[in-house]
Amino acid sequence: MNARFSSDPAQARGRLVAEEESAFRSCYQRDRDRIIHSSAFRRLKHKTQVFVEHEGDYFRTRLTHSIEVAQVARTIAGALGLNQELTEAVALAHDLGHTPFGHTGEDALNALMAPFGGFDHNAQAVRIVTALERHYAEFDGLNLTWDTLEGIAKHNGPVIGDLPYALADYDARHDLELYTHASAEAQVAALADDIAYNNHDLHDGLRAGLFTEEHVRALPIVGPCYDEVDARYPGLDAYRRRHEALRRVFGVMVEDVIVTSRGILAEADPQSARDVRHLGRPVIQFSAELWEELKQIRAFLFARMYRAPAVVEMRQRVTCVVEELFPFYLEKPEYLPKQWRQDVAEAADQTALARLVSDYIAGMTDRFALEQHARLLGGPGGAGERGGA
Structure with missing residues (x-):
C-alpha cells in the first residue's frame, strides 16, 4: 500500500x-514503457560511463547503469511506500540526454554551445522525450x-538561475515548476543513481586495474565489507570475494x-505529494555519517580512476572528436x-542550426562518433580500433 505522500x-x-487512458x-506504467521502447534508450547500450565503448565488453554502459539504477530505485520506493512505476520511469530516463563519451563529451559540447544557450544532459533528456523522439502520429516526443x-528535469533538486535553452524552451510551454523539489519518487531515482555509480565505478576500476583490492580495503564502508566476507568465507577466490x-x-x-528517509518523512509528515515538493528540502537522503564516508570514496575514485593517466589520455582524444565534429557539421549541414x-x-x-547540430552529436554513441570522425575528418577511430573489445 502506497503512502499518502x-x-x-x-x-x-x-x-x-x-490521450485516452x-x-x-497506469499512466506511469505507460511512461516507463515508452521510455524503454524509445530509440534514445536503445542507444544507451553504446554509451559508456567512464571508459569508451570499445575498450571492453564488461564495463558498464549507460544502458546497464540505467537498469541498475531502476532496480535500486524500485527497491527503495517499495520500502518507503512510493509509486514504483513513476520511480522506475524517472530512473530509466535520467541518462537519456548524455552525449557520447560520458561527462567528457558533455563538457566539450557545453563549451561549444556556450554562445547558443549551453548544453546540459538533464535538459537534453527533456528535449529528447518532448521533441526529438518522433514515432507517434499525434505528437513529437513521448x-x-x-x-x-x-x-527527469529536477530529480537532482530545484533548477534555478539561467536555464539551459532545451529546458527553458519546454518549460515555457508546459510549466514544470522548476523552483520546487521533485516528487519523492524522483528523489529516490537521484539517490539510486548515486548508489549505482559509487558501487560500479569501484567494480569497473578494479577490473581495469586502475587500483587494487588493497587500495579499496582502506576505504570506509568498503573495508568493513571485505572484512565481513573474509571472516565468513575464508579462502574465497578473488572474483567471488570482490563480488x-x-x-x-x-x-x-x-x-x-x-x-x-523514513526518519525524515516521519518528522516532516507530508500529507501529499504536493507537500513533498514544497517542503523546501529533500526527503530522500543519505545519513550525514554515510555521506561523509561516500565523499571519501568519491575523492578516491576521482584521483585513482577519473584522473588516471589512461583515462585522461582518452578524455583528451574524445574531446577532440567532439570539438572537431561540431564545427564540421555547422559549416556543412548537408x-x-x-x-x-x-x-x-x-x-x-x-x-537554431547549432542546436540541431548539438542534438545530432549528443545522440551519437561512442562508436558512431569515432566512426564519423574517422570518415569525415580522417581522425583515429572506427571499426579498426575496436578489435580489443
Missing part, C-alpha cells in the same frame, strides 16, 4: 497532448506525464537511504542525415 496515478498532472496500465517530465564485498557495499547504501534536412532548411539562424 506518494504520487497517485489517478491524480497525475496529465500530458501536454491529452489505458484500461490495463508525451509523458507532467510528473515524469518533472522528475560478495561490493554487493554488501550496495546493501549498506540502500539500507542507509531507507532508514534515513552532411547531416536526410531525415534532419527539413529541420536544417527551417533553421532560422546560426543559433
Whole structure:
C-alpha cells in the first residue's frame, strides 16, 4: 500500500497532448514503457560511463547503469511506500540526454554551445522525450506525464538561475515548476543513481586495474565489507570475494537511504505529494555519517580512476572528436542525415542550426562518433580500433 505522500496515478498532472487512458496500465506504467521502447534508450547500450565503448565488453554502459539504477530505485520506493512505476520511469530516463563519451563529451559540447544557450544532459533528456523522439502520429516526443517530465528535469533538486535553452524552451510551454523539489519518487531515482555509480565505478576500476583490492580495503564502508566476507568465507577466490564485498557495499547504501528517509518523512509528515515538493528540502537522503564516508570514496575514485593517466589520455582524444565534429557539421549541414534536412532548411539562424547540430552529436554513441570522425575528418577511430573489445 502506497503512502499518502506518494504520487497517485489517478491524480497525475496529465500530458501536454491529452490521450485516452489505458484500461490495463497506469499512466506511469505507460511512461516507463515508452521510455524503454524509445530509440534514445536503445542507444544507451553504446554509451559508456567512464571508459569508451570499445575498450571492453564488461564495463558498464549507460544502458546497464540505467537498469541498475531502476532496480535500486524500485527497491527503495517499495520500502518507503512510493509509486514504483513513476520511480522506475524517472530512473530509466535520467541518462537519456548524455552525449557520447560520458561527462567528457558533455563538457566539450557545453563549451561549444556556450554562445547558443549551453548544453546540459538533464535538459537534453527533456528535449529528447518532448521533441526529438518522433514515432507517434499525434505528437513529437513521448508525451509523458507532467510528473515524469518533472522528475527527469529536477530529480537532482530545484533548477534555478539561467536555464539551459532545451529546458527553458519546454518549460515555457508546459510549466514544470522548476523552483520546487521533485516528487519523492524522483528523489529516490537521484539517490539510486548515486548508489549505482559509487558501487560500479569501484567494480569497473578494479577490473581495469586502475587500483587494487588493497587500495579499496582502506576505504570506509568498503573495508568493513571485505572484512565481513573474509571472516565468513575464508579462502574465497578473488572474483567471488570482490563480488560478495561490493554487493554488501550496495546493501549498506540502500539500507542507509531507507532508514534515513523514513526518519525524515516521519518528522516532516507530508500529507501529499504536493507537500513533498514544497517542503523546501529533500526527503530522500543519505545519513550525514554515510555521506561523509561516500565523499571519501568519491575523492578516491576521482584521483585513482577519473584522473588516471589512461583515462585522461582518452578524455583528451574524445574531446577532440567532439570539438572537431561540431564545427564540421555547422559549416556543412548537408552532411547531416536526410531525415534532419527539413529541420536544417527551417533553421532560422546560426543559433537554431547549432542546436540541431548539438542534438545530432549528443545522440551519437561512442562508436558512431569515432566512426564519423574517422570518415569525415580522417581522425583515429572506427571499426579498426575496436578489435580489443
